[in-house]
Amino acid sequence: MSALYGLMAEFHDPKAVVEATEAARMAGYRQMDAYSPYPIEALSEALALPKSHVATICLGGGIAGLVAGYGLQYWSSVIEYPMNIGGRPFHSWVAFIPPAYETTILFAAFSAVLGMLALNGLPQPYHPVFNVPAFAGASRDKFFLCIEAGDPLFDAEKTRAFLASQPGVADVAEVQP
């Protein structure tokens, strides 16, 4: 039993999983996660998740892209190989706006995506929750709440009883590591 990853309750209704998650947090559980086939904002609230850092990473990427894009143009057209083209100044800042704009967006977008994947720890080839056969429904129409064994309040019996007592629960399963 000590090797258990956690206990997982199954729900068939989004409201039920949100309420159960809120109840679990009230009861003092912290190390837990809910699973749903589509994003439910109320679940993030129920888990009291802090503000996502993706936006900050994205902003950083955008600023880096702006500096890199403009810097590349300035360096190559003014310092490395200045050349008179059409009588325009070496530092044609007006003309440098569009490419710098594009690199800003490019870097910001990739920072947002890679940042999101990194924060989520993806790609992740293996995860214990997949050991529960019913969990395949999490990508279709089922909702799950998993209280993990690492939680200080976790107790195989009490936690199971707690989960089973939640309204709307369909099943409580053990998650093998």
Added chain:
Amino acid sequence: MASTPHLDPASAPIIAPGHTFSSVTDKIASIVLARRTPLHWFLGFTIAFSVAQLVLLTIVRLLFWGIGSWGVTVPIGWGFDIINFVWWIGIGHAGTLISAILLLLKQEWRTSINRFAEAMTLFAVVCAAQYPLFHTGRPWIAAYWLLPYPNTMGLWPNFRSPLIWDVFAVTTYASVSAVFWYVGLIPDFATLRDRAKNKLMAMVYGIGSMGWRGSARHWHNYESAYLLLAGLATPLVVSVHTVVSFDFAVGVLPGWHATIFPPYFVAGAIYAGFAMVLTLAIPLRAWYGLKDFITDRHLDNMAKVMLATGLIVAYGYAMEAFFAWYSASSWEIFMIRNRMFGPYGHMYWALILCNVVAPNTLWVPRLRHSHAWLFFISLVVSVGMWLERYVIIVTSLHRDFLPSSWGMYQGTVWDWSFFIGTIGLFVTLLYLFVRFLPAISMFEMKTILPGARVEEHHS
């Protein structure tokens, strides 16, 4: 708005009643997971794939023969290549508009069409990319004057040229659209992984899903990233066609050098793009029984967007004509006169007929709600937008400032084969897409089902 519950597509639901989380999943996933491929798929794919071979054929001919295969010559150095490039890029823009701008505007009806609209974007960009890549006939030399890398000649691209801006804009657009599309697919790959009927498919879709498990902590970051991508894609799509319009407008040629070009090109792109979405959506929903998800409301909304952008394009034509006169510049006045009544006058008026007159029939609700008429108009608009680029490019170039270098232009059989070939390529990619990927975003469809939203109560 008040409702007349029946017969009025404007107030029709965006998803047919009676659907549940499971029915939405099953219906969409089954198209992909079905073992048997429908016969009409094979038939359509074979035809499209055969037509796509024209691309290869043209390129082989081009590499051996050079651009002498084409109709471009002095003074018309830009011909089918840029016409088709702009046409394809423009078509792609509706996909980004639907997936990004309508998401930001909280237009929930976009949900069922955004996935295939995004796919359309990517495939249109693939087709568009063929032209700049091969337009010199010597694609390998493109590397050092397009890409900023330290080469042995010590050369750098000319950043004062809009053509290099175009490289930055289009590559950014292609990569960001691909990433946006893929991010949207991750949760759906997980669904397909969990529902795949054999190990191989489970593995392939499993790799695509990156091990997605629908964790609330993941959704939290995911939603943030998805919205940010939408927020970035919106100014991006505007910038791409703006830069395309700069290809013309920063020059000094009458007919090209006009400050209205950026917004008017962007509107034209969306216009052509929505026409293409309609061209694809009307048969797709019939063949795959997707009328529950792509409802009459969608067609009505798209028709309205098409009408609105068509009117903006018409505004562009009107401003061009008025300011040509108002400028009092003899070059401008000659250009617009030549465009309307010169040797290519018939093309100008055909363009007005296709792009200005025809879509205005969509004001009439009865015509707008007729699927056959809508399909017809969407084809007419696609033709009209191609004519628009033809008229802008050819009529502005063929009457040079120097009458001794005046000339005429006509696409050769190889110009046409390249163009028709990319249409085949586009359709081929679409066929592959509807067979192997969910054409409608399953997880997003679930968010708009009744009962999906859970109100937050602050405890």
Added chain:
Amino acid sequence: MTNATHPVPPALERMLTSTLGLGLAALAVCGLGALSSPDQFLRSYLFAFFFWVSVPIGSLGLLMLQHLTGGRWGALLRRFFEAWSRTLPAAFVLFLPVLLGYAKIYPWAHPPADDKIIAHKALYLNGTAWAGRAIFFFALWSLFAWLFSKWSAEQDRDGLTPGLSSRFQALAGGGLVTLVLTVTFASIDWGMSLNPHWFSTIYGVIYLVGAVLATMAVCIVVLSRMAHEEPFLHVMRKDTVHDLGKLLFAFNMLWAYMNLSQFLIIWSGNLPEEIPYYLARINGAWGALGLFVVLFHFVVPYAILLSRDVKRTLRLLAPMAAWLLLMRLVDTYWTLGPDLAGHHGSEAAAFHLHWMDVLAPVGLGALFVHLFLRQLKSRPLVPQHEAELQTEAAHAAPAHA
């Protein structure tokens, strides 16, 4: 108006009095200035009018747009847009000084005999046609304003019937097409033709975008003054404020986009018939003002409005909106100023800010806001029988909880 059965916020009553006083006083002082330097008065007055008339015009546009797209933000501000658009007949009266004194402002009214460019345009740019168009524009816009307000009153009385809804949609659709075209030509007539040699095909679009931005800004400011009072208190919601913030942000980006497009194309082309416009504006003191506009109309507000909290909180959004309104005025000055001063493209246009350039917009603005508030007060401040505003009130947390 005295026996209004709908709640009228005390803040509105206060603003009515203060704006009338300010407007009349400032314009009276300008009137004294007109006695000593009538030409300068007309120039300052035209600048002020060109800016302020953009608000009723932008309101008419946004009113039509929200009838077509729906959305809660539009329902919340519909009465603002309607009230602004009903100031258009009065705006025509305020236009009379320009209409009567146009010959003193516009160079095409007395062209040099050898000016072939102006001679070519005489068919369009002549006093009769110019005045006729102005009268036509105001008449047409007033007609639109009157119809929308009349039908809106019908909705207050009988609810939004399907017939009424389709009438709204049809008028909004056709109206928007007409409005965009007429505003384009109005902006050419009143603004661009100050420099009759110069032209830019995007000019009308830039004016329109500036107009909707100014409208959004002024409506947010006025709304913030009354948001804590009925009837707004119970319909205000955070997400609607967020939408208003997003629209302000988007319109400002659109403004920057249109202006950058025009500048980049003309800068790159560097043609003698176009570039003087910018030479007069990017050098010397005008150049400094232009840089100020770029930084404080776009860059800084853009950075601030990136914040979700600023867009969602009316208390933070309103100062931003007020600032943008001021920047719209500064930008209009930068756009018209060199031409009003008669510098059609010398490289070093002299910068000379007359005191009436400051006082005329203050006076005219206060008067316009006063007229707007009078109109706003005459009807219920939010539309009645409006599904957007009713159904959601139940499960919504008030914005200022």
